[in-house]
Amino acid sequence: xxxTTAEINFAEGLDAETYYKHEWNKIEMDSIxxxxxxxxxxxxxxxxxxxxxxxxxxxKPLVLIRGKDEVVRCFYNVCTHRGHRLxxxxxxxxxxxxxxxxxxxxxxxxxxxSARGVPDLTSIPEERHQLTSVEVDSIMGFIYIRFxxxxxxxxxxFGSTFNRLKECIPNISQLKFARRYSYTINGNWxxxxxxxxxxxxxxxxxxxxxxxxxxKDFNLKYFTYDIETKSSAGKPDNIAYHFDSKTAxxxxxxxxxxxxxxxxxxxxxxxxLLLFYILPTGPESCVSFCDYFFIDRNIGKEEEAIMSWETxxxxxxxxxxxxxxxxxxxxxxxxxxxxLIDENSGENTEKPLVHFNNLITExxxxxxxx
Numbered sequence: 597x598x599x600t601t602a603e604i605n606f607a608e609g610l611d612a613e614t615y616y617k618h619e620w621n622k623i624e625m626d627s628i629x630x631x632x633x634x635x636x637x638x639x640x641x642x643x644x645x646x647x648x649x650x651x652x653x654x655x656k657p658l659v660l661i662r663g664k665d666e667v668v669r670c671f672y673n674v675c676t677h678r679g680h681r682l683x684x685x686x687x688x689x690x691x692x693x694x695x696x697x698x699x700x701x702x703x704x705x706x707x708x709x710s711a712r713g714v715p716d717l718t719s720i721p722e723e724r725h726q727l728t729s730v731e732v733d734s735i736m737g738f739i740y741i742r743f744x745x746x747x748x749x750x751x752x753x754f755g756s757t758f759n760r761l762k763e764c765i766p767n768i769s770q771l772k773f774a775r776r777y778s779y780t781i782n783g784n785w786x787x788x789x790x791x792x793x794x795x796x797x798x799x800x801x802x803x804x805x806x807x808x809x810x811x812k813d814f815n816l817k818y819f820t821y822d823i824e825t826k827s828s829a830g831k832p833d834n835i836a837y838h839f840d841s842k843t844a845x846x847x848x849x850x851x852x853x854x855x856x857x858x859x860x861x862x863x864x865x866x867x868x869l870l871l872f873y874i875l876p877t878g879p880e881s882c883v884s885f886c887d888y889f890f891i892d893r894n895i896g897k898e899e900e901a902i903m904s905w906e907t908x909x910x911x912x913x914x915x916x917x918x919x920x921x922x923x924x925x926x927x928x929x930x931x932x933x934x935x936l937i938d939e940n941s942g943e944n945t946e947k948p949l950v951h952f953n954n955l956i957t958e959x960x961x962x963x964x965x966x
Contacts, residue, residue, distance in 0.1 A: 607950045609933035610957070612925040615784040620960075621879035624786075625654045627959045628856050630743045633750050635858045635873055636660055638889070639737040640772040641687070642668055646704055649687035653875060658730060658741065659683055661690075663704040668734070670741045671706050671727040682727075693727070702727055736761075736768055754854055757822045761869075764850045764862055771869055772893035777886040777907045781915050783922035785857065785882040786956065788874045791918050792859055793823060793948035796936060802913055804836035804905060808864065809849050814942035821955075823948050825851040829864035836909070837901035839865030853948070855955060863906070866898050867891050870906065880922065886911065 614620040636651050637660050648661040650673055657673040659682065673681050680697035683690070692709060693702040699712040706727035708717060717725070731742045733750040735758045740750050762768050781788065791797070795814055799806045810828045817824040828848040832841040841847075850862040861870040869889040876882045886907055890899050924930070935946035 605937060606934045607937055607946075609935060609949065610786070610953050611932050612928075612930060614956075614960075615786060615922060615925045616880050618879050621876065623960060623963050624956075625876065627963060628956075629653055629876070630656075631747065632856055633733070633740040633742050633753055634856075635738065635854075635871070636670065636732075636741045637739050638773045638871075638887070639668065639734065639739060640889075640893075644689060646689045646691055647687070648683065648690060650683065650685045652685070656743070657681060657685075659693075660732075660739065660741075661704055663706075665705065667705075668732060668739060669706060670730040670732045672730070674728065675700055676708070676724040676727060677711070737771075753821055757819070757824075757852060757854060760824065761852065761860060764846075765867055765869065767867065767891065768869075770891045771867070771889040772891075774888045774890045774893050774895055774899070775903065776888070777903075777911070779884045779886075779911060779915055780877075781882050781884060781918055782880065783882065783915075783918040784880060784925075785874045785876040786952075787918045787921055787925075788882060788884060788914075789853065789857065789952060790949045791914055791921075792872070793853055793952055794946045795825075795943050796946055797917065798943070801917060802910060804834070804909055807831060807834040808836040811943045813848075816942045816945075816948060818948070818951055821855040823853045823951060825849070825853075825942075827942075832864075836905045837865075837898070839898060853952075863902055865902065866896075868899065868902055880926070884911070884915075 634653060637649055641649055642660065642662040645662055645664050645666065648659055650657065650659050652658065658670055659673040660668060660670045662668050673683060675682055675695035675697065677695065677698055677700045680695050682693045682695055692704065700708065701710045703709050706729060708720065708725050711717060711720060714720060731745055733740055735750060735754065765771065795811060798811055808830050810830050813828045815826045826848065832839050844865050845867045846862055846864050848864055852860045857875065858871065858873040861872060862868060871887040872884065874882050874884050888903055935949050936944070937947050938945040
């Protein structure tokens with residue numbers, strides 16, 4: 597049942613079992629992660645011809661590579677011979693792909709160049725001549741992939757969202773990937789998104805964040821596939837990290853959630869961008885990534901302070917909250933969550949969760965009709 601937020605105090609969440617049963621996870625993988633635009637990498641992480649990086653989405657191992665023609669492509673990290681992986685997980689630079697199993701080799705554009713024991717490559721079935729590719733698109737250097745060619749292009753989904761990010765960081769083209777942190781969470785991926793989308797829990801559980809932000813000035817804007825959050829800064833001399841309010845490029849916090857699993861975060865102080873995103877690893881686990889971007893990859897004292905607080909304090913606080921909620925939903929102690937709706941408050945409301953859950957519910961409904 598689609599939930600409404602019109603003049604109500606509470607709204608029901610998804611059924612508890614959708615957070616831990618395999619059948620719901622399969623629907624989400626097949627109908628969300630294998631059909632939506634999913635963020636993969638920033639172009640600054642693939643600086644040269646032959647630069648590559650791997651990513652795994654569900655049961656699909658992928659490799660992104662900048663080809664000899666400078667085009668970034670995405671392939672299944674799978675040899676067309678018998679399916680062995682081509683490169684180990686991670687990143688690096690190669691002149692060609694060489695499968696370690698039977699030494700079939702492919703160039704950086706994905707075309708087969710040699711196969712051990714096969715002098716005439718034309719004898720190989722034509723459909724095995726090129727690595728299996730995945731659709732790639734990008735905006736402002738941020739590269740997304742999609743397993744299906746069905747649906748609107750990337751810009752139709754998120755073009756206006758990127759424009760709003762550029763308004764926040766006018767010199768966004770100078771941002772370069774600086775550092776990554778990752779976490780394994782014993783909880784459903786949707787709980788991570790839901791936790792991000794509301795700040796009702798911020799004051800009681802994140803004392804440093806509550807000192808860094810002015811929570812009374814917490815504002816939300818809703819769009820079809822993203823939600824925007826704004827807040828002015830709290831005290832420059834706060835317990836999260838210190839910043840100079842006179843020279844700060846960012847005078848407050850700006851955040852965006854983008855369907856289904858991506859968030860952008862700009863903190864007070866120097867120009868900065870945190871890409872925080874979630875990938876499910878099963879119905880009851882996920883991995884979160886914190887990718888930091890700074891101007892020309894410069895990491896000074898303030899940049900280090902932002903990362904130290906966010907990864908060493910805020911992320912750990914949130915991960916513990918999500919794991920506790922997951923256990924509660926798994927216990928059978930309640931059939932579903934309820935959300936507090938306050939139309940007049942940005943801080944003390946869980947209305948964004950209703951927006952997110954409505955999108956999820958539409959996916960469930962479309963599958964029930966099949």
